[in-house]
Each structure stands twice: as structure tokens, then as C-alpha cells.
Amino acid sequence: xxxxxxxxxxxxxxxxxxxTLRCSPISGHKSVSWYQQVLGQGPQFIFQYYEKEExxxxxxxxxxxxxxxxxxSSELNVNALLLGDSALYLCASxxxxxxxxxxxxxTRLTVV
Amino acid sequence: QKEVEQNSGPLSxxxxxxxxxxxxxxxxxxxxxxxxxxxxxxxxxxxxxxxxNGDKEDGRFTAQLNKASQYVSLLIRDSQPSDxxxxxxxxxxxxxxxxxxxxxxxxxxxxx
Numbered sequence: 001x002x003x004x005x006x007x008x009x010x011x012x013x014x015x016x017x018x019x020t021l022r023c024s025p026i027s028g029h030k031s032v033s034w035y036q037q038v039l040g041q042g043p044q045f046i047f048q049y050y051e052k053e054e055x056x057x058x059x060x061x062x063x064x065x066x067x068x069x070x071x072x073s074s075e076l077n078v079n080a081l082l083l084g085d086s087a088l089y090l091c092a093s094x095x096x097x098x099x100x101x102x103x104x105x106x107t108r109l110t111v112v
Numbered sequence: 113q114k115e116v117e118q119n120s121g122p123l124s125x126x127x128x129x130x131x132x133x134x135x136x137x138x139x140x141x142x143x144x145x146x147x148x149x150x151x152x153x154x155x156x157x158x159x160x161x162x163x164x165n166g167d168k169e170d171g172r173f174t175a176q177l178n179k180a181s182q183y184v185s186l187l188i189r190d191s192q193p194s195d196x197x198x199x200x201x202x203x204x205x206x207x208x209x210x211x212x213x214x215x216x217x218x219x220x221x222x223x224x
Contacts, residue, residue, distance in 0.1 A: 033211065042116075042200050042214030043156065056209035090155055098144065098210035106155040 002027070004093045004104035012110045013081050021076040021107045025093030032074040033101060034066055035090040043090055049074055050097045081111045113138050118201050118215035126223050131188040133218050135201030145177055145184045148200040150217065156200055160186060191222045
């Protein structure tokens with residue numbers, strides 16, 4: 001079975017631009033969560049979706065938004081990019097909202 | 113107080129020795145506990161999950177949970193150079209809608 005897949009793997013954007021990151025969960029998994037990881041820190045929770053509904057939102061500005069599609073894939077959108085948004089963005093999928101979570105390979109976003 | 117705290121590293125152990133990693137958490141209602149391994153430049157990989165007090169063994173890894181002390185640990189027996197990585201402790205709780213709360217990680221280096 002394929003694991004969690006994220007695209008793109010690397011991305012360079014300019015301040016003020018918009019970015020869309022994509023995630024396909026493991027087959028049969030209905031929950032997708034997004035995390036931001038900066039160097040030297042653990043991942044920080046951004047959003048969780050389960051059955052296409054938002055189940056949780058972390059302490060991130062409204063520039064961050066996400067959605068989950070009927071096939072359980074998900075998109076993370078970030079508007080008006082700042083230099084501080086440069087990080088590894090991780091998608092995790094799980095069967096349900098409170099079960100083991102498995103991460104994709106991540107998207108390395110660099111804002112210049 | 114941070115939600116999840118891990119003993120500061122880096123931790124250097126000789127090949128064949130036991131590496132001991134510690135983690136404490138602040139939410140007494142936490143229910144699920146995970147250890148992830150993250151190689152440099154890669155995404156976190158789930159290596160252990162534990163839900164009830166006591167020990168759980170999987171190969172060379174043993175996770176220990178003490179909910180009364182709000183403490184979870186990971187032992188790596190017969191450490192190998194391939195175990196050199198950052199180990200992340202993660203906790204979920206109903207109060208946080210089961211989001212993964214991560215510690216900052218402990219970097220382990222196994223000396224050949």
C-alpha cells in the first residue's frame with residue numbers, strides 16, 4: 001500500500017505570494033492533519049480534518065487555511081507568505097482522529 | 113509550561129549500548145503516547161505507540177508509560193549507528209481534540 005504522499009517536495013516562493021500544498025492519505029484513512037516544523041523544533045499542529053470537517057485548528061494566523069476533499073485528500077493554503085513561513089510542512093493521516101498518525105515525506109517551503 | 117518536554121540532547125552512546133530517552137507531559141488527561149524517529153532532512157516515522165501504564169516492547173525498542181508521574185520513556189537496546197536520529201515524543205489528549213503535541217526532540221548519536 002502507498003503511504004502518505006505530499007506534493008510538491010520542495011518549493012521556493014517570494015514574500016506575499018500564495019502557496020497550495022497537497023496531501024493524499026493512506027488508503028482507508030479518513031483523518032488528515034497538517035503540521036509545521038521549523039529547524040530544531042518538533043512539529044506544530046496547524047489543522048486536523050476528519051470526514052471532510054475541520055476537527056481542530058492550531059495557533060496559526062488566518063492566512064493559513066485547509067480543506068479535505070470527498071476522496072479524503074487535503075490541501076493546505078497559505079496566503080501572503082512571510083519569511084517566517086519557511087519550514088517543513090508535514091501531512092499526517094490516520095484511520096480516525098485519535099489513532100496512530102503516519103507522516104508523508106513533507107514539503108520543504110522556502111520563502112525569499 | 114510546555115505541553116511536552118524531552119530531555120535535552122544531544123545523547124551520544126557507543127554502539128551496542130542502551131540509549132534512554134525521557135519525556136514528560138503536562139495534560140493529565142492525555143491518553144495516547146507515541147515515539148517518532150526523524151532522520152536529518154526527513155519526515156517523522158512512527159516507531160512506538162503506548163496507551164496504558166507499563167512497558168511495551170517491539171524488537172530493540174521498549175516504551176515505558178507512567179501516567180501517575182506523567183512520564184513516558186523510550187529505551188533503545190543494542191544501539192546501532194542506524195539509530196542515530198532525532199527522537200520525538202508526541203502525546204494526544206481529548207482536551208486538544210487528539211492533536212499530536214510534540215516535544216522538541218532528542219538527538220541521538222551512536223558511536224561506532
